[in-house]
Each structure stands twice: as structure tokens, then as C-alpha cells.
Amino acid sequence: MNIVKFIPILDTLINYDKRNFRFDLIAALTVAVVALPQTMAYAMIAGVHPAYGLYSGIVLTIIASSFGSSNQLATGPTNAICLLIASYMIPFVGSENFFGNLFLLTFLVGTIQLTMGVLRLGSLVNYVSHAVIVGFTAGAGIIIAMGQLNNLMGITLTSGHLSSIGKVIACFQSIDKINYHAFSIGIFTMAVIIFLKRINKNLPGALLGVIFSVLLVMILGLEKYGVKVVGQIPQAIPPLSIPNFTLSAIGDLGTGAVVIAIIGLVEAVSISKAIASKTHQKIDPNQEFIGQGMANLGGSFFSSIAGSGSFTRSAITYQNGGKTRVTGVLVGLIILMVLVFFAPFARYIPNASLAGVIMLVAYSMIDKKALAKVLTTNRNDAAVLLVTMLTTVFAPHLEQAIYAGVAISLLLYLKDSGVATVKTLEPVRGNDGQFVEQIGNGQDTSISILQLEGNLYFGSSADLDKKLSDSYSNSKVFLIRFKSVLIIDITALEVIEGFINRALAEEKRVILSGVTPKILRMLDKMHIIQHVGIENIFMEDDEVFATSGKALDEASSFVRNVSYKTEKISAQAYLTR
Template structure:
């Protein structure tokens, strides 16, 4: 049973009350395993966002603690995410000068996290969980593919041991190629980076249960330390700042607020869509139900906690969640153990990261980006529905060519336009009787269906609104003009879920036009809420109330009773040839 009262908003309190002792060993082991992934990934994704590596650890600690108290899922793991890193960087970059002050970058990122947190918490309390539906599956696939491409290109220079000064996919790709041509790559660093990437990918492919990222990081650090590769120009993370992150209220200027807020809205939508899809997948495997609105509160609280301790926006991680589940995680305590382990590193073992090479962090980010790409999903869209394939490609190009933030806005706009397109140009057809099949059916699928002379049964598969009212009216007039013997047009109205005022005016004019030609407009299977609107619009003063019948079969039977018509096979032009 779902918790009630205040416990519904603080799932961590309910967990503390119902926690089972048998879970503790598994949660501790899973938390320790998880922390081995959180430390290198947290640092790598912080750099992806344009921030110091240690802020990734600060963020990981606080978001895990915040979600443990307010997050409803027992298995989801939050933290720095590869899909949000470019969005954070794209939001902060215009607000920072070249080689901007790291302290200002941290303040801006923390304020961004606070804004994301407020947006998510308010939206969750207002039950706006449906916002995740703004991103359709095809546009999600395109967005993620574009994001993966952008991330990979942006990390290539770091993988080869040099840096570039460029912004945007094409500019970064050109700068990377020019850098290689000019000999800027560090051979030693490139070998480490490429080997690290190959190691992660091969371990993930052939030994997926092993912590590939941890293994590669440890081996790379050992090699760098043992052979003093820093003296050969290999950049490393260095010694981390010691201590737990202090409570800090970020200070930014009022001029920074509007662009930060726009970025926060985009990040919130992506984080929510990612969380809902991940939560649904894992909940289905565990036989649990997703609490969408409370997930928003949990994610929001995690971002608020991170933002108050020098962190940046976070989201759910599918890969880290999978690691926790495979390690036997039973509850949110896994995240608490992970946070405690990272805290211990910051307090007592900051020097353990001093030999971790920067190219290896670049390899971690590239490996994560490759996992974001969904080539199989794109191929499936091409086979199943070309329109949605091109929507996916448009979203990909929007992210890759215009940038991450414009790309997510394009993805949302494309999703909404796709819905509108289906309403604007819905499927519509005429129906006939098919031998051996009950009911009436699409004559396009069944061209040999029998018809009744003087009658057309017309189905329109969409709500009747301003966008398609003209199309509906023109189609009905076309039907009337094509058949001089037409007496009735029965509209199979079950798919029509709404009629707005524009459509009402159209129906009024259409019925009068048909009446002048001796043709009756009849509606069958109209839903009660739609019928109520028809009466409120006073359309029944024009359309005969007797022309609203409960089913299509009854409407057809009434026509047969009044006219004595009999079913017959369709007449084709060739039927009359000698």
C-alpha cells in the first residue's frame, strides 16, 4: 500500500520505519560497489560541464542524501549525468569570460541546480508529472544521438592530450583535426586515452558484471605513477581539496538569472524524461509502481541539496542504477553508503586521485556518450515509420548543429508539432460491410466491402477542432458532390473526443448546406461529453436531434428502415464495360 499523509512526501521516513535488517548487508555492499563508479564518473562529468572535478564529488554526495529522504524509488541512483553536462556547460558558457573564474563558474552552476530544484519540486507538488510526455520517443532518440555525437567530438582533444578553443560541433571537430595535423597531440597521453576507452568498452562488452570504469581508472593511475608519465606531459586530476563541501548560498547577479532560468527549465524537462523512462523500466522489473509527481519532488530535492553545497544539476543515471541493482541494492540506503564512502575519500584520501590521467576521464565520458546513442532505435524507426525517423534526425541535427539548449527546445517543439500534425491531418475513411466480419470496416483496407446505395458512413479519427474543421467540412462536401443520389452521411463519431466552437460553426454551416441538397447529416456513437457540448453550442437547433444515434449499426438499420435500401457490392468503372 502507498504511504499516506506526510509520509507520502518523505519516503525516507517510511523506509526507516519499514526497513528490514536482512537488507543491510546487501545495501552496504551495493553502496561500496556504487561508490567505485561514482568517484571517477562524478569527476569526469564535472569537467564535461566545465567545472572543477571535485565539484562532481560534492554533487554526488548531496544529491544521493537528498534523494534518499525524498525520493520514492528504492533503486534509482541520482548523480552527475553525461546528458546534462553539455546542457550545463551551454548555459554557463555565455555567462563566463574566456578562462573564467572557477569560483564564479561554481556559483553559477550551484544557482542553476537550485533553480532546477525549485522548478522540479513546485512541478511535483502541482502534479505536473505529465510534462515528461513533452518528449516523444523519436525525438528522445534523436536528442540522445545528437548529444552523444556532440559529447564524443567535444572530448576527442582531451583523449589525445591537448586542448582546443572552439564552440559547437563543427568548430570543435575542425579544431581537433587541425590540432592533430599541427602535431599538438601528446603521444603518451593519446595512448593512455585510447587504451582507457578500449578497456572500458571491451570490459562492458565481454565482462559486464565487472566495474570497468574503476578497473581502468586504477590501472591508468598505476601506470602514470609508476612510469612518471606526468613528466611526459600527461595531465592528471591531482590532489583533491580536502574536506566536506561547505554550505554555500551562491551569489550571482540579476543579469544572470534569466539565462540561468531558461537553462533550468530545459534541464528539468530532460532530467524528468530521463528519470521517468529509467524509473518505469526498473519498476516494471521489480513489480513496483512509478510515483511520477513524487519523483519530481525527489529529483528537485536532490538538486536543491547539491546547489547548496557547491554542486550542479543532477539526474537519474541508468548505468549507475543498473550497477546498484546488480550488486543487490534493496533500498535508498545504498545511496547513503555511496555518499558516505565519497565523503571518506574527501576527508582522508584526497591524494588517491592525484595520478588519475585526464585522458582517462575523457575516455569515461566518451564511453558514457556512446551508451546514450540508440542506433538500433533509429533503425527501427526507419523500418516502422519514416515520419518519426525524420523527426528523430531533425532532433539530432538540432542538437548537433545549433547546440544542446536549442536542440532540446527543438526536440520538444517537434514532439508537440507531431501531435498537432496527427490532429491536423488525421486518418479518415469511409466504412462498408465485409463478409464474415462483424461491424463496418475501412473500405481502403477492404475494397470489396459492400455498400448501401444513398448512404456513406464516414469516420474521422481525431477531435474536431479549429485545426481540422475545414478539412472535415471539405471532405463531407466532396462526398456529397460525388454522389448525386446521396441521402444520408453517417459520421462514426466514436473517435471524435472533442468539438470546439470553430468546429461547431462549421457543422452548423455544413448541415444547412447538406439540407439544401436533401442530405441528412447523422452522428453515431458520439461520446456523452461531446454530445453535451453539441447541445451547449445549440447545434441541435440545426441538426435534427433524432440524427444522434447510439451506435453505427443502429444508424445504418434506421437508414435501411426508412429507405428500404439493400447492401450491394461496390460499383467500379470497369463493372459497366461490355
């Protein structure tokens, strides 16, 4: 195996353009500022000390960026994954091996993901369409913004864990408790970002906005006015850990690991594809599977909880100019440096300032041009987009939006593919003696030419049966043309056989043209050739309409009751190969 291909960071470093370092560093600093409080908060959702979220933010981010496919994907603790971790770890709360089992869960998730990547199962994500990605991205932007409203307004929610919609409702119910100092800090941060971006898009507006906010908190002593800050951050590097490798623990956590692994992969690849649609990077899902697997696998030995791609942090990476996967490595190193050297200063970061950064990121995630294009181009894609977006906003779990989008996409595809195309054609001799085709007008009833098109399978067999029945006429000869058939299965062939048997029973002649070798073998195995006769089978020809012309000559000969031989490709030759 090519080690550079297996470890993409090596290729990035070998061919690294030094001009990108400034962009990667600025993006990494901005992401790290957001990741510090975010990873701590997610760890608390998972039911563990905030320090374990920081450890995951260091280890998982560095490893996933080194092995993954996307240049902008930021890996670490996420809301959805941490909620699942809390659910599956409930039976172990208070036990001696709680942390051993916690890290075993991370190990199992990584093992499953890495195995799927090595087996090249990344093609499974091809069932996530562009409309799903656009809808998921827009919906995620909405819920991210809603989830930060209470922090922006400085309102303390006392109802425990709430959904994004629940937070919005709670905020409006407690509007009289708004902290105007915190709200002003958040609006100030947003104003700084917008102003600096208008001056120069390359300025690190989010980072400078947070730094200015920290200075205001420290100089004006805003904490005494109720402005909440990130608070104390532990000064430590990720310690080594040993998962609890026992068969009983593996059995207890196996199902949960599978669920978390699959949801984590769907999240990571969906986010990667969403950002790649803007950066035009080609994403390799198999390599992304490997990257996520290696991150969780390695993280299990460095006190990390399972993680996946973060929509918020990935979007910040993109919006702040991160060019390469070096950004993710720098994020991990910066968080590590903050833990070791700058923890006392980072504690002054106001939550309202971070909420302002995240809200602007959420707004930028809604690709208005892509939304308009999908909504106005195709009704099916528009339906998929709306279902995905609404499910993202209203469903209790984020991953359900992906499932809903994929499900509605497949249902609409099956609905459309359940339609069979049967055209009644008539030949018209042109001036050059060639046959041209046009939609039949029903004037000539001696010969009926039926052209079958597209995918003929069990899903479209009912429609095929109806359309063949409607096409049945008093013609003496039915010429069935297979030239435009892409796929055909035994169910569709049984429908065609029923039509042929009806015609033969009424002493009509049936001729099959444009038959491929594959279809011929299927006709032979179903004994259709025995009923029709090998002399009435005309094989596919490279010359356009050539086989139909030969078959038509044969049909005309039969109608005129004139016996003459016509040159044709031998179907028998294909059967004896």
C-alpha cells in the first residue's frame, strides 16, 4: 500500500505551499477559540468531565485531519454523538470500569469505521444526494443559530437539556431576564466580524472579535454584571488510557458502537461533501471512513470520547480561509498549547461572544444560491431538500434528517423508475433510402413497431403490462424493438412473454429486433425463442436502426406473403458461443 496515499497528511506536507500557512493558521486559531468551550460542553452532555472533551478535541482532530479526505473537516466531540454516548453508558454509571468501558466504546467505534473504510464501503454514502446535502446544511445552520440564542442573550436556561426549538421557546418565555451586557458583547463581536470582512476578507474577523471581547471583559470586569465566561480550563495534556477489553463489555457496547460508528460516518461524509461543494475538492468517502476510524481508534488510548465531524467547527474552518488539512493539525496543537500555557487567559472568553461567532457561521452555512437552484429546477429534488431541511430542524436527532432525506430520495426514484416507456413507431423511407423514425399515427395497422426503453424491472412491470396492452392492435405483425432497453429482469420479460403469447395465439407474427446477447440468453432460458422462432430474432447492430430495418423487411415480406431471404446477424451464433 502506498503510505502517502494511506496517510494524506504526508502528501500535503511534501507538496505544501507556504503561502497557505497564514490562512491555515488564522483558521486554526479561530476554530480553536470556538472548540475550547464547545468540546467541554459536549463532554458534559456525554456525562463526563469537560477535560475529556478537550482531550478529544486535541487527539481526534489531529489524527482525523492526518488520515481523512477533507481539507476542512474538523473532527471531535459532537452534539449527536455525545448524546448517544450518554445513552449507551447509562448502565455503567458509578461502576469501577466506567472509564475503561467509555474508552472501549471509542475503540469499538473506531474499529468499525476503519474496517468499513478498508473494505471500501464508502460508496454507501453515494445514496446521499446533493439535495439532501443542501437541505441538511441549511437545516443545520438554522438549528445551530437557534441553539446559541440563549448564550447571545445571556439567558440562563434551567430546564436541563433542551432541543434547539425548545431553547428558542424558553428564551422568549424568559425575555425579561435578558442580560444586556452579554447581549451587547455578542452583537459587538458580530459587528467586528462583519466590519472587518467588508474591509478585507482575509482579516481574521472572528478571532479579533473574540480577542476584543476578552479585553472588554477583563478591563471592565463584566463578570460582575452577569456576563458568563468559559471559565476554568484544566492545564493538562491527554493522559494515556486502557480500554476495558473484556468479552462481556464488548457484548454490552457492541450495538451502541455500531450505531455511533454509522451515524458518525454519515455526519462526517455529509459535512465533507457539503463543504466540498463550495471548495470543489474531490472527497474520497473510503479515506474519510479510514480517517474517522483512525481518530477514534487512536483516541481510545488517549482518554478521548468518540467523535465525528463537527458542522460548526468545519464551517468556521472554511469561512476563515483554511486551505489544507494542516488546519486541523494546528487546531489540535493550539488547544494543547492553551491547556498547558494559556488556560488562565482563555477562561475570560465570554459565551455571548462565541455565540455571535457561531450565529454568523450558521447564517453562512445556508447556501441561498444552491437552495434557489434546487427548488426551481426539479420537483423531486425540491421535495427532498425541504424534507431534509425540516427534519433537520424539527427531528429530535440530527442523523434522522440524513435518513429521511435518503429515504425520500429513494422513494421518489422508485416512483419515477416504476414508469415503463413503450413507444409506437412507424418507419418512413427518406430520400436517401435510410429508415427514419417518428411517433406512429396509427394509420398503418398491418405492422406495429413497439419500442421499449429504459429500465424494465419488477418495479415497472405493472406499468409495462398496461402500456403493452394499450398498444395491442389488429396488426398482422408486432415488431418489438429492444434497442433502447438499459436493464431488464425476469419479471419484465414475463410481461413481454404474455404479450407475445397473446399475439401468437391469434396467429399474428412477432419479431424481436435490437436484441443484445445478454437479452438473447435470457429469452432462451425463458423459452421465448422457441415460441417466437429463431428466425424472428434480429440481433443488435452497430449501425443505427440497421437491425430494425432488417426486421421490418422481414415483417413486410410476411405481410405481402412474398418469400425472399433477408441478410441478418445470426442469433443462433450468439446462443452457441
